[in-house]
Amino acid sequence: MNQVKFSHFFRVVLAVGLTSGCLAVQAQAVDLAAAEALLLTNKCAKCHSVDKKKDGPAYKATATKYKGKADAEAKLFAHLTTAPTIEIDGIKEEHQKIKAKDDAAVKNLIKYILSR
Numbered sequence: 001m002n003q004v005k006f007s008h009f010f011r012v013v014l015a016v017g018l019t020s021g022c023l024a025v026q027a028q029a030v031d032l033a034a035a036e037a038l039l040l041t042n043k044c045a046k047c048h049s050v051d052k053k054k055d056g057p058a059y060k061a062t063a064t065k066y067k068g069k070a071d072a073e074a075k076l077f078a079h080l081t082t083a084p085t086i087e088i089d090g091i092k093e094e095h096q097k098i099k100a101k102d103d104a105a106v107k108n109l110i111k112y113i114l115s116r
């Protein structure tokens with residue numbers, strides 16, 4: 001194989017590899033910036049952090065709780081959109097209903113939480 005042919009072959013292999021790699025990542029990618037912005041505008045950090053328990057569980061603890069559960073996304077979607085009753089220091093209150101532009105934004109946040 002001469003030099004020109006070899007480098008062409010190499011470039012094609014590289015291009016195919018990169019393209020399929022990107023597609024694989026894209027299929028399940030979480031939009032981190034959008035998820036974090038949604039947490040911020042909803043002030044979820046008042047009661048939650050990624051790795052420390054506050055009034056509410058750490059997102060990492062939630063990710064562990066739902067690991068391998070097929071209904072994880074559905075459960076958390078209901079949790080965030082239907083204001084279930086929660087208890088903080090023995091006092092019952094409604095969990096905050098998330099304000100987001102659409103369901104997809106809420107689902108992106110759920111993917112973010114489940115991947116902590």
Ligand code: HEC
Pocket residue numbers: 039042043044045046047048055056057062065075076079080085086087088095096097098099113
């Ligand atoms: C006033 C405090 C408070 C605020 C504000 C709050 N949460 Fe919570 N959250 C809690 C408490 C307490 C629990 C635990 C409920 C339980 O286990 O019964 C909880 C539970 C959760 C869970 C776990 C649910 C489960 O099924 O295990 C998630 C996820 C969550 N909150 C996300 C959020 C998000 C996102 C926001 C912002 C939109 C938010 N929370 C705002 C207090 C809060």
